[in-house]
C-alpha cells in the first residue's frame with residue numbers, strides 16, 4: 001500500500017451566499033515527495049492550506065495527516081505540521097538565532113542547540129544567523145521562516161507561495177533544501193501560481209481551478225515528453241522539403257499516430273520503444289529523415305490543456 005503522509009478527501013469550504021470556494025478537493029501526498037498545489041489567482045490554494053493547518057475551519061471533508069485524522073487528533077496533527085502561510089513574523093531587533101531559540105521555547109519542545117544549528121545550516125543562513133533580523137533581505141527572512149517551520153522535524157511542511165519575492169538563486173536554494181528535507185522525512189506541500197517554478201521544484205503537482213482539483217500530474221512525465229501513463233511520447237520528425245508523411249503513415253501501423261504537420265516537421269505519437277522501428281520504416285519508404293526529436297511539453301502546456309478541458313466540460 002502507498003505510504004501517504006497527507007490525505008485530503010472531499011475538502012470543502014463554503015462561504016457567505018453558499019459559495020463553495022473549495023469544492024470537494026481530494027488528493028494525497030506521498031511520503032518524501034514535494035507536492036505542488038498549482039492554480040491561478042483565486043483558485044482556492046490559500047483557503048485549502050489554511051484549512052489544512054487549522055487556521056480556518058472546513059465545511060466538509062476529511063484530512064488525515066501522518067495517519068491521524070485532523071477532526072479526531074487535531075493537536076497531534078498540528079505537531080506533525082510545519083507551515084509558513086502568511087509572512088512569518090520575527091522579532092526584528094534580535095538575531096535570527098535568538099528568534100529561533102525564542103520560537104523553540106514557545107513551542108515547548110525539547111529542541112537542542114545542535115538542532116537549531118542543523119536547521120540554520122540546512123537553509124544556508126549560517127553567515128547571517130547572528131545578525132539582527134532587521135538587516136535581513138526578504139529571501140533571508142524566508143529562509144529563517146523555513147528554519148523555524150522545520151525546527152520540530154514535522155512530517156509535513158506546508159509553504160504558501162514561498163517563492164514570492166525570492167531571486168533566482170533563492171528559488172534554487174529553496175528547491176535544493178526541500179529536496180534534502182524530503183530525504184530526511186519531511187514532505188512538502190507548496191503552493192504557487194508560477195508554473196515554471198513548480199516544474200523545477202515539485203515531484204507532482206495538483207492543478208486546481210475554481211476550488212476543484214482538475215488534474216494531478218507527475219512532473220517527470222511532463223519534462224521527458226511522455227504521457228502520464230509513461231508509455232507514449234511525442235516526437236518531431238524533420239523530413240526533406242516537399243516530402244509528406246501523411247500518405248506514408250496512413251494505415252502503416254496502429255503504432256504511430258500522426259498528430260500534426262508543420263512544413264517539413266511532422267509530430268507523431270508513439271511508444272518510446274517504437275522510435276527506432278519508425279525510423280527504419282521511414283528510411284525503407286524513401287523518406288529522408290533529417291532529425292527525430294522528443295517533444296518536451298512544459299507544465300504550462302499541461303496546465304493550459306487541462307484548464308481548457310475543464311472549462312469546456
Ligand SMILES: Nc1ncnc2c1ncn2[C@@H]1O[C@H](COP(=O)(O)OP(=O)(O)OP(=O)(O)O)[C@@H](O)[C@H]1O
Nearest residue numbers: 015016021039040041042043044045046047048193
Ligand atoms: N472568507 C471569504 N469569503 C468570501 N470569499 C472568499 C473568502 N476567502 C476567500 N474568498 C474567495 O475565494 C477564492 C479563493 O481564494 P484563495 O485566496 O484561496 O485563492 P488562491 O488560489 O490562494 O489565490 P492567490 O493565488 O491569488 O493567492 C477567491 O475568489 C477569494 O476572493
